[in-house]
Amino acid sequence: xxxxxxxxxxxxxxxxxxxxxxxxRTYKSRELIDKRMTEREAVSQFLAEGDYIGIELxxxxxxxxxxxxxxxxxGFHDLKCAGQGVFxxxxxxxxxxxxxxxxxxxxxxxxxxxxxxxxSVESGYVQKIVEWSNAALTWRFKAAAMGVPxxxxxxxxxxxxxxxxxxxxxECPFTGKKICLLPALxxxxxxxxxxxxxKYGNCQIDGISGFAAEMARASKRLIISAEExxxxxxxxxxxxxxxxxxxxxDAVIEAPFGAHPGEMTNCYERDEQHIRDYVxxxxxxxxxxxxxNTWIYDIxxxxxxxxxxxxxxxxxxxxxxxxx
Amino acid sequence: MHFALGAEMNKPRxxxxxxxxCISARLMxxxxxxxxxxxxxxxxxxxxxKLYAPNxxxxxxxGGVGAQLDKLPLAVGxxxxxxxxxxxxGICDIMETAQRGFVDYGFLxxxxxxxxxxxxxxxxxxxxSKPKVRLPGxxxxxxxxxxCWKTIAIMQHDKRRFIPKVDFITTPGFxxxxxxxxxxxxxxxxxxxxxxTNLCTLGFDNETKWMKLLALNPGVxxxxxxxxxxxxxxxxxxxxxxxxPTDDELRILRDExxxxxxxx
Numbered sequence: 001x002x003x004x005x006x007x008x009x010x011x012x013x014x015x016x017x018x019x020x021x022x023x024x025r026t027y028k029s030r031e032l033i034d035k036r037m038t039e040r041e042a043v044s045q046f047l048a049e050g051d052y053i054g055i056e057l058x059x060x061x062x063x064x065x066x067x068x069x070x071x072x073x074x075g076f077h078d079l080k081c082a083g084q085g086v087f088x089x090x091x092x093x094x095x096x097x098x099x100x101x102x103x104x105x106x107x108x109x110x111x112x113x114x115x116x117x118x119x120s121v122e123s124g125y126v127q128k129i130v131e132w133s134n135a136a137l138t139w140r141f142k143a144a145a146m147g148v149p150x151x152x153x154x155x156x157x158x159x160x161x162x163x164x165x166x167x168x169x170x171e172c173p174f175t176g177k178k179i180c181l182l183p184a185l186x187x188x189x190x191x192x193x194x195x196x197x198x199k200y201g202n203c204q205i206d207g208i209s210g211f212a213a214e215m216a217r218a219s220k221r222l223i224i225s226a227e228e229x230x231x232x233x234x235x236x237x238x239x240x241x242x243x244x245x246x247x248x249x250d251a252v253i254e255a256p257f258g259a260h261p262g263e264m265t266n267c268y269e270r271d272e273q274h275i276r277d278y279v280x281x282x283x284x285x286x287x288x289x290x291x292x293n294t295w296i297y298d299i300x301x302x303x304x305x306x307x308x309x310x311x312x313x314x315x316x317x318x319x320x321x322x323x324x
Numbered sequence: 325m326h327f328a329l330g331a332e333m334n335k336p337r338x339x340x341x342x343x344x345x346c347i348s349a350r351l352m353x354x355x356x357x358x359x360x361x362x363x364x365x366x367x368x369x370x371x372x373x374k375l376y377a378p379n380x381x382x383x384x385x386x387g388g389v390g391a392q393l394d395k396l397p398l399a400v401g402x403x404x405x406x407x408x409x410x411x412x413x414g415i416c417d418i419m420e421t422a423q424r425g426f427v428d429y430g431f432l433x434x435x436x437x438x439x440x441x442x443x444x445x446x447x448x449x450x451x452x453s454k455p456k457v458r459l460p461g462x463x464x465x466x467x468x469x470x471x472c473w474k475t476i477a478i479m480q481h482d483k484r485r486f487i488p489k490v491d492f493i494t495t496p497g498f499x500x501x502x503x504x505x506x507x508x509x510x511x512x513x514x515x516x517x518x519x520x521t522n523l524c525t526l527g528f529d530n531e532t533k534w535m536k537l538l539a540l541n542p543g544v545x546x547x548x549x550x551x552x553x554x555x556x557x558x559x560x561x562x563x564x565x566x567x568x569p570t571d572d573e574l575r576i577l578r579d580e581x582x583x584x585x586x587x588x
Contacts, residue, residue: 057386061401083461086399107460109362109399110586114460121458129453131446133466134385135419142416154423155470158508159442160493161462164452169509178509208387208406209414265403272398 001173003181007165009130012080012100013052015149015184023220028247034199035252036229039070039302042251046221047071051188052080052100054141054219057210059086060109060262060270064193064225066255066302071191072097073296082185083129084137086114087262087275091296093120094288100128102185104137108279115282131164132156136182138211143184145217152179190219193258194244195265197226201249202235202242207265209243216244225255227267255302257314268317274309338569340480340522341588342577343541345371346569348431348478348520356428357381359468360405363587364478365431366397370581371573383427385464387413396582400464419464422471425511430472435459436490437479439535439555440504441497441516441528443469444490452492462494469495470510474517481521487554498533524549525566529558539564 037045047053053071057063068088071079072095083089083103090108092098093116106117120126132140133155143151156162157169157180172179192212194203201224205212216222224244229252235242257264261271261278281287299305306314338346341364348368352358354377360369369382370393381390384397388405389412391397397404406412421427434443445465449456469475479485497516499505506512518538519526525539536558537549546559569577582588 057401058399060399061386084463103461105461105463107463113458118458122455124454131462133462133470134415134464135423135467138415138419154509154511155419155467157470157496157510158493158499158505159466159496160446160452161466161495180509207403208384208401208412210386210401211415213414214416263402270398270402 002171003168004171004178005169007162007167009164009166010128011166011183012102012128012130013185015144015186017147017149017184020144020186020220021147027220030247032200032246035201035249036199037251037253039066039225039253039255042223042253043067043070043074046223046250047076047189049076049078054082054187054190054215055085055088056190056192056212056215058084059088059090060275062193062205062210062259062264063088063262064191064255064258065260065262066258066305067191067223067225067253068092069296069302069305072292082137082187084134087278090114090116090282093117094282095292096120096125099126101126102130102132102137104132104134111276111279116288119285130166131161133161136165136167137185138214140182140185141211141214141218143182144186145214148184150181150183152181154180156180185218187215187219189221189223190215191223192216192244193225193255195226195267196228196230196234197224197252198230198232198235198246199252200232200246201244201252202232202246203244203249204235204241205243213243216248219248221250222248223251223253224249225253225258227256227258227264229254257306258302260306260309260314266319268314268319271313271317338574339588342569342574344478344520344522345577345588346573347525347541347566348476349573350376351476351518351520352377352380353429355379357383357426359383359385359422359427359430359464359472360400361431361433361464361468362400363433366393367577367581367587369393370396371577374576374580375573383418383421385418386415387411387418389413389418396586398586419467422467425473427472428474430468430475432465432468432475432477432495433479434465434477434495436485436487437477437519438487438490438497440499440501440533441477441519441535442490442493442499443477443495443497444492446492446494448491450491465495469497471514473514475515476518476520477516478520481523481549482552483554486552498528502531502533523552526557532558534558536560537563539566541566542568
């Protein structure tokens, strides 16, 4: 294949499929074993400084926020990250957790720019930023999920997004047309919050699936938090609903309201007040520190976090008429 | 000049956001597939569904297809993006659907736009590794601009935003002019279609691909538009006028679409 041009960005994570296959052969157990543990156990066991991480879906929607808070609590400061996010990405930036990013979107949607992401980039704390589009980043997961080193696509062509990416433009060997090649992205550790899982890690997701299926399959280590842990029979009675099968999963954490202050389909709405208060706090660095102390560092775990949010607030966010 | 004055008092009948939303909604064609981003496109799609385009198929990047936009989404992945929709899929399916040529319109925004409709939402400044301002980045913008048939950008209109050369081409417009998209390998017959601003509606000249004035908003002159644009526009002889938001549009917008006042 004739490569015509290359993005100037560094390929932070090389698409070594042979190594990935070996990893999946050697370290991913096929055994049905109980993988339940706490956030603290999962993060300390499966995340190491210098790792490349991914978080799905995104900050205000079905994101594994109890795990994100635990990552901050354990004081990582040199992670690499697939930068597609809102609240969770801002928190990572606020705590100077990440130094290298494959970046597609970090912001607050309705509420504008991510003040902490801005600070960490403009101050130079983040040392490496490689640009991608949203489809590109997800298709990179898909390539890894397929077990191929790259995927040809029709996005990013002709733009600076390409120029500052680590993609390549090549001549398609079948049509002769220019095509953008996206390298597979293999994560050291992936974090996904799901609607329900059994103790082995078989997962179901209600509502849109974001990029959970692809990212789960692109992760060397996969940490799942679930709104509820269900009996294996729930999974086996509807196997068509399993979006992530257990053998992809390394840890399962029961985390009711695990996406708070974001939303969870059919379970609860986003906590608008909390999100707004946080966005306002991010305008001032000392308020950010105070938020981190109050909601993360001075708190032991997710249980204590939920107590701090308060039962009344949580009950008000619940979506009524659940199928109990 | 952005406001029309009410008859009985000096209170504007509508604000700049409301005007943008109403004009954008009128561009949404019934029975088409529309890729909807955060903010004004969401409100416009909801208003259009209620008034002109009941069969508008909204498409949201994280998986929502064909939602009934009764409640305003606050995020492109929230539950409202697939409320009574036809599918709650995932991002790959959505992006692949657009790449296969199934998405008619895409709505976009950005911090800067140039005469060819190229958009910047990545950085302000000329040094990527030391930007003056780090913006949110492409997100789905580049994908929409690359693969949807026609794209519509919604922008505030001033000289800082309408500039001869954007600091960073995040999302492709016509790139460097006629034929450039095809040369780059982008799908043929795609590209910018309209730019909707608080001053006017713009299109693109068929031959040169230069941005062209099509219609003025109420109370705005062609001179106002020129003064607020940092590059030369094609000014045709016949310029249309955009109608003021109607009472119906404003009522539905205020009482139904955004009754919690997230945007308007």
